[in-house]
Amino acid sequence: MSVLVEKADLSLKYIAHYNKVKETLFEGSPDVLNAQRKKAFQDFVMQGIPTNKNEKYKYTNLHPHFLPNFSFIHQKEAQKTDPNAIFHCDVPQLDSYVKTTTNGWFNESKTEGDLPEGVILESLEKMMKEQPGLVEKYYAKIAKSDTDAMVALNTAFAKDGYFLYVPKNVVCEQPIQLINFLEAPKDSFVTQRNLVVLEQGADVKLILCDHTLNLNRYLCNAVTEIFVGENANLDYYTLQNQHNRTANISSVFVQQERDSVVTSHTSSFHGGLIRNNMEFVLNGENTEANVFGMAFLDKKQHVDNFTQIIHKKPNGRSNQVYKNVLDNEATGAFSGLIHVVRDAQNTNAFQQNNNLLLSDTATMQTKPQLIIDADDVKCSHGATVGQIDEEALFYLRARGINEDKARLMMMNAFMHEVVRKISVEALRDRIDELVERRLNGEVAKCHECAYQCEV
């Protein structure tokens, strides 16, 4: 009973806080945001913070991460230092258009290079004020607050994030890079809300990097809605590299129209708790969704990849590959769902989850699921949990390669299946290097920037 009260109290803490800062939240916020705020808050009150009893959070216990006394950042703070001055993204040869956010707020900064005409990469808050018509059509349309407590909490507290708009038939040759920093003087609760809209025939590559710049505790609850128009093409890369005291809950909702292709690639190098929700709705015929992910976990880290691919129209293709390497007392989870609705004939859906356990105290929980209501489909999934093939290891050792090196080679090969799906060459090379260093036992650090990541 006491546990129950404690848990209810935990949600109450956030409810009470909302009521306390309600005016600040509404004040100065664009109408588009405020229009959803109240309902979202009610939805959160109804649902509360999900517990392990909730099937969606069976493997991830959020409560300890909501427990600390966080301070909230409801107003934009003046930039003390220019993040660009202290942070240099160290992907060599990556020629990208870079913007940053700090604690969920979009930073106005000078950036070298230009975006193609008509492409907008701006603060969501600013765009909502300047062009509400453009944003209103999309905001909170696919991230539903009544079925997802984290979305509800995000929508209730949302103030800013980034907004990317690519007009019809515009191709961005240069990848767009967005670096999300967490840097606050106190332990902080961060809310970030993003919106990506690709019109018909648009083509863009988006690279997101998550970093922490000091050792304070963070809980980051981010929601991203992505609309992909007919025949558009989106590459969506996420690199997660945060310290062990960070909880990162990221929910990405993608809606695809016909003939569009979306490739998502998530690399979780480091973090305390990482929860990636990925929901793809294949809303048009002949769409393709590729969802890849990999995670390296050690110490007491926890990574939970939760994907849902909903095939709504015929001739769709989806492909999911997730790989994890777990060491020490790390816990990993994967829940993947392929849902083929009745009319989505001729669907090809594939899902794979492979895991390597390196210690007896690491735990992997995986739940690949199929819900198939159409008959002319080819759907399959596979999941394995195991170790490096001893025979292959023996083969390498018989050729004079020492055991440690042979193991490393095998693990590298294991991960490379996911890494090679990255189409931006500079990024792929960089991630290959990071994988090797991570497997080598070096803590994943971007050697110039994240000097404080080592915890």
Add this chain to the structure above:
Amino acid sequence: MERKVAMEEQNKLLNDVTQADYKYGFVTDIETDIIEKGLNEDIIRLISKKKGEPEFMLNFRLEAFKKWEKMEMPDWAYLKIPPIDLQSISYYAAPKKQPKYESLDEVDPELLDTFNKLGIPVEEQKHLAGVAVDVVMDSVSVKTTFKETLAEKGIIFCSFSEAVKEHPELVKKYLGKAVPVSDNYFAALNSAVFSDGSFCYIPKGVRCPMELSTYFRINAANTGQFERTLIVADDDSYVSYLEGCTAPMRDENQLHAAVVEIITMDRAEVKYSTVQNWYPGNKEGVGGIYNFVTKRGVCRGVSSKISWTQVETGSAITWKYPSCILLGDNSVGEFNSVALTNNFQQADTGSKMIHIGKNTKSTIISKGISAGRSDNSYRGLVKVMPGAKNSRNFSQCDSLLLNDTCGAHTFPYIDVRNKSSVVEHEATTSKIGEDQIFYCNQRGIDTETAIGMIVNGYAKEVLNKLPMEFAVEAQKLLQLSLEGSVG
């Protein structure tokens, strides 16, 4: 054009699948002794009293009832279950006459007729099949054959009530050890009100010379049947146990919440096979049996083995997960299943393998076939505990869809907690390939026969695991369930 015609023909044939009627629908007219409807402590005391049970059984029932009262019916399954009024069920029905027969001639001819209609060769089995049948007719065992042959070997195979009276020490020692009273809602209910069932004990070093079998039939209307089966295999023993079921046609839903417990000691092996063909409801989805069964085996001894084989074609709703707890080092668990759903049938079935001992191995092979407007789900759990070093699991779950109105779903749960174990799971969902049918057509095999061949070939891997007599029956059942479209 021709292709289109072929398609139409195929669709028509597949539609005919839904037209296949239940062949085993009839009601045996035997007087039954039914106590009044409802569920409360008094009813439980009454059941226990009527059965003349010792104190420990009554306490077992009451404990279960107390736990059950605090539980709620789970709702996580991928099933649509109409509300079940447990108070409107009579919890005890026994044939009024309780004769003790020495030979078949003395048995109520009507009962024998029932068996004949079902095609159970009670008489023939004596001579031909060598199978001892403990026929359970509405909860109370009527006839046990081959008892004497078994007794010579020291094997105990009798009705549960008999076991309670004659071997209370064994029952007391093993009852509720694989499925504790508070395990789940329906297991608790069963523990409180179970009427009868089978008990089987194989002593040390004995290899049971024949396949033991029990035919369950739900007969009296409005009596949920709560069977209880307990199989104990002592060191170095072996037994193959068969369970098969058919039920008469009924409009009202009937609840069947059985519990099967298996315990194997050192190096013992139990093979448990089921063919389930209860009334699935009519084409509109009215009626049919709710089959909510808890089946669990504990490999308590080292190098022991439990294997579950099931062919599920009946029941309006099937909800069960035959499981193995692999406690002893080097123990082995197996699960082989064919589940066919048609019309408005629903099935949420699969297996649980809990690896606790070292070097334990388990295999799950599940074949789902969906037709009509049915939903067929596989749900399974493979859990490897930290101490289960070098454990191994392989799971394969295939689904076959016969038309575009049915559904096939897969929900595997995998939980691994050490580095030396390997767990693999794979699943596929597809329909019968047009190229496969075309290939058969080309060789002069008509579409109907071709589909039959393909479905049977698809299920072969599991059917092969069944004992001979059952394999034949199972193949017939699959064909019957797909009749009209498949030869």
